[in-house]
Amino acid sequence: MSSPGLVVALSGGIGGAKLVLGLSRVLPPEDLLVVANTGDDFEHLGLSISPDIDTVAYTLSGLANPELGWGRRDETWSFMETLGALGGETWFRLGDRDLALHVERTRRLRAGDSLTAITADVCARLGIACRVVPMSDDPVRTRVRSETGWIDFQDYFVRQQCAPVVRELAFAGAEAARPQPALMAALSDPRLAAVVICPSNPFISVEPILAIPGVRAALLACAAPVIGVSPIIGGRAVKGPTAKMLAELGLEVSAASVAWRYGDLLDGYIVDHADADAPAQGPRVFAAETLMTTLADREALARAVLDAAATLRE
Numbered sequence: 001m002s003s004p005g006l007v008v009a010l011s012g013g014i015g016g017a018k019l020v021l022g023l024s025r026v027l028p029p030e031d032l033l034v035v036a037n038t039g040d041d042f043e044h045l046g047l048s049i050s051p052d053i054d055t056v057a058y059t060l061s062g063l064a065n066p067e068l069g070w071g072r073r074d075e076t077w078s079f080m081e082t083l084g085a086l087g088g089e090t091w092f093r094l095g096d097r098d099l100a101l102h103v104e105r106t107r108r109l110r111a112g113d114s115l116t117a118i119t120a121d122v123c124a125r126l127g128i129a130c131r132v133v134p135m136s137d138d139p140v141r142t143r144v145r146s147e148t149g150w151i152d153f154q155d156y157f158v159r160q161q162c163a164p165v166v167r168e169l170a171f172a173g174a175e176a177a178r179p180q181p182a183l184m185a186a187l188s189d190p191r192l193a194a195v196v197i198c199p200s201n202p203f204i205s206v207e208p209i210l211a212i213p214g215v216r217a218a219l220l221a222c223a224a225p226v227i228g229v230s231p232i233i234g235g236r237a238v239k240g241p242t243a244k245m246l247a248e249l250g251l252e253v254s255a256a257s258v259a260w261r262y263g264d265l266l267d268g269y270i271v272d273h274a275d276a277d278a279p280a281q282g283p284r285v286f287a288a289e290t291l292m293t294t295l296a297d298r299e300a301l302a303r304a305v306l307d308a309a310a311t312l313r314e
Contacts, residue, residue: 003031004306005193005224008186010135012037012205013052014069014239015231015292016198017059019305022298023196024060026306029129031193034060035183037200038115038134039142039171039208042154044092045083047102048109049154052205053119053134054101061126069239072097091159116180131182135209138177142204143170153204162241166248169203174211184218192224194309199231199290201242202261203249216265225267225312227305228283230255233290234274259283268308270301284312 007027011020011034020034036053043049051070058064058072065071075095084090094102101122108118114137123132142153146164156164186192200206210216219226232255237243243253251257255275259266259282266283276287288304289297 003028004310006031006033006186006189006191007194007196007306007309008033008035008183008192009196009198010035010037010200010206010209011052011056011198012200013040013055016052016200016205017056017064018292018298019196019198019229019301020056021059021295022292022300022302023305024130025295025299026302027130029131032130033182033186034130034132035135035180035209036119036132037205037208038136039140039204040153040157041139042141042152044154045089045094046106047094047099048106049092049094049102050105050115050119050134051154053115053132054098056132057119057123057126057128060123060128060130060132063126071095092154116182133180133182135180135183135215136177136212137180138173140174140177140208140212141172142208143172144168145170157204157241162244166203166241166245169207171208171211174208175213177212179212179215179218184214187218187222190223192222193313194224194306195219195222195226196305196309197226197228197262197266199229199238201231201237201240201245202258203242203245206262210265219265225309226265227268227270227309227312228259228262228266229270229301229305230258230272230275230290232258232275233272238291268312270305270308284308286311 040051065073115134144151144156145168246253255271259269269283272290273287286308292298
């Protein structure tokens, strides 16, 4: 496929990273900008952890753990075993190879380097050719309000395994955060061909990006089509708590609900063939095979997204 121009992909972790990998294989590297959610970032054991950035980087470099869906393949766990024996916190598992990245990121942040610069260097060393950037260099932290009060996101997501009922979400620090300059420049670039909202959880992977001042307005103003990809297939989430969150926030568990959540942001919406009749109004709907179990699936969905964008540009 010849390149349509610049493509911006907004991504969370596992689901988003799969589509990003597909896009990276059908686009020239200079024409793909991946903007990763950092609302999941947190401090743990004195280290700065960036789960979604790392999942994207490991996926693009071929290092992702195919069984767990997070972390690195061929991982060892001596650090966690020793930490547990010493009575330390082990609810958030850090593999020995993965640990090195967190240590180096923490060292460089404390030395004054930006998360953008660190991410670019890590990606270069991992052989990733396309650009991967955080949504902001300023800290934004997702928080969840349950029936017992406010919970830090990783406490909810990992330690409590998404068990608390979600009543509200907040993105601490978002109001003061500055959007990633590369994102804002891309959205006004005359070469921009499409913005892709990957099939990530809308509440915890995409909305933190949209909460940064100026981002939503820039997306609405950009000349290129904004294409969303549904994370729901036939009333079920492929992975993670998306379906649970939709239900707890009083929304129907459907592809249409996700499109409704994004509102007027979307020009096009990719749904699975199982959901081809939704939504009835709003963005133009395109049906495709959205379950990505193989590399060929990822590439096929990437092409379907780019084809939809081309149709909308006509």
